[in-house]
Amino acid sequence: MKVAIVGLPQSGKTTLFKALVGQEIPLSIEKENIADVKIFDPNIVLLSSVFKPKKTTFATMTFVDLPGIPSGIEQAKRRNEILSSIRQFDALITVVDNFSKDDVETDLKIFESDLILLDLDVVEKRLEKLKKEKLTPDKALEQKTLQKFKDALYNEVPLRNLDLTEEEKLSTKSFGLFTLKPTLFVININEEKIPKRSEIKENLRQKFNYKETEFAVIPVLLEEEISKLSNEDEKREFLNSYNLEKEAINEVLDLTIMNLLHLNVFYTVGEDEVRAWLFEEGLNAKKVAGKIHSDIERGFIAAEVISYEDFKSVNFSFKEAKVKGLLRIEGANYIVKNKEIVHFRFNV
Numbered sequence: 593m594k595v596a597i598v599g600l601p602q603s604g605k606t607t608l609f610k611a612l613v614g615q616e617i618p619l620s621i622e623k624e625n626i627a628d629v630k631i632f633d634p635n636i637v638l639l640s641s642v643f644k645p646k647k648t649t650f651a652t653m654t655f656v657d658l659p660g661i662p663s664g665i666e667q668a669k670r671r672n673e674i675l676s677s678i679r680q681f682d683a684l685i686t687v688v689d690n691f692s693k694d695d696v697e698t699d700l701k702i703f704e705s706d707l708i709l710l711d712l713d714v715v716e717k718r719l720e721k722l723k724k725e726k727l728t729p730d731k732a733l734e735q736k737t738l739q740k741f742k743d744a745l746y747n748e749v750p751l752r753n754l755d756l757t758e759e760e761k762l763s764t765k766s767f768g769l770f771t772l773k774p775t776l777f778v779i780n781i782n783e784e785k786i787p788k789r790s791e792i793k794e795n796l797r798q799k800f801n802y803k804e805t806e807f808a809v810i811p812v813l814l815e816e817e818i819s820k821l822s823n824e825d826e827k828r829e830f831l832n833s834y835n836l837e838k839e840a841i842n843e844v845l846d847l848t849i850m851n852l853l854h855l856n857v858f859y860t861v862g863e864d865e866v867r868a869w870l871f872e873e874g875l876n877a878k879k880v881a882g883k884i885h886s887d888i889e890r891g892f893i894a895a896e897v898i899s900y901e902d903f904k905s906v907n908f909s910f911k912e913a914k915v916k917g918l919l920r921i922e923g924a925n926y927i928v929k930n931k932e933i934v935h936f937r938f939n940v
């Protein structure tokens with residue numbers, strides 16, 4: 593899965609990207625920047641300190657920092673290039689400048705309206721085309737869905753706010769419509785606004801009360817500076833001096849993984865490796881096994897499962913977990929929960 597960082601030029605996209613990556617990497621101004629960002633998880637840190645494995649692996653998520661989307665007819669070709677590359681992403685992070693200006697709503701609306709118009713263009717062109725075609729049941733459904741989209745877009749409602757059936761979603765998936773993508777607005781504030789973070793967020797939530805839409809109010813430049821510090825004490829001191837409880841950037845990661853992409857995490861532990869793996873919420877044990885290797889899915893026998901909290905309560909001892917009946921044996925159809933330690937038995 594991939595997440596695109598988008599927004600108006602100079603809103604702080606590249607700065608956010610750097611804050612997420614947390615280390616110096618060569619950056620391009622004209623081209624997109626791509627990185628697999630480590631998803632920090634304190635549970636992995638603790639599990640690793642217990643099992644002392646040869647290798648500790650955090651889950652990662654791919655973030656792409658796109659060049660600013662130029663407006664104006666003279667740059668139409670460049671604009672279209674960037675826009676079409678956004679179509680393939682699973683979710684959007686839209687950065688909004690609230691550090692150089694007090695008003696955040698205008699820029700947010702400008703960007704969103706732009707995407708609404710672009711979607712409308714795609715939808716209307718496709719509807720025109722369908723008019724001339726003989727409608728199979730599939731195409732009839734597509735037409736009905738697109739008509740629904742057109743009505744919403746005319747009312748300036750982003751498509752992710754609609755209640756859609758799986759069939760409706762599938763019938764229009766190939767278009768990669770922008771406003772259908774789950775979206776996190778990162779409101780890029782300056783340090784003076786830090787005490788107002790929750791106020792800003794609540795205000796926006798009420799005004800833009802859309803489904804699949806999240807807000808995070810982040811002092812992006814400050815976070816980028818924090819992310820470069822490797823010494824934990826130094827970091828703590830820095831955070832304290834700005835009245836920040838913790839790194840706000842983790843909120844961006846949490847919201848992206850859980851609320852936009854609806855992903856959960858499971859852990860595997862052992863002497864060789866302690867590792868976090870992402871999987872789609874609601875997936876069964878057999879399918880989850882496939883996240884590690886297709887052989888494990890194919891030869892699936894059973895999953896030994898314990899929740900992280902239960903495991904912690906017995907000081908991470910499998911022996912004690914068994915005695916207390918906390919370690920369960922589950923079959924292929926078991927729906928794996930968030931933050932469980934799983935060991936798969938398989939036979940190939």
Ligand SMILES: Nc1nc2c(ncn2[C@@H]2O[C@H](COP(=O)(O)OP(=O)(O)O)[C@@H](O)[C@H]2O)c(=O)[nH]1
Nearest residue numbers: 601602603604605606607660691781811812813
């Ligand atoms: N004061 C301040 N400046 C920022 C902040 N975020 C970004 N900038 C500056 O704004 C300029 C544009 O940022 P950049 O991340 O390159 O924007 P992009 O065009 O969206 O990629 C740079 O000079 C940044 O240092 C912020 O939170 N506060």
Ligand SMILES: [Mg+2]
Nearest residue numbers: 605606659660
């Ligand atoms: Mg940039």
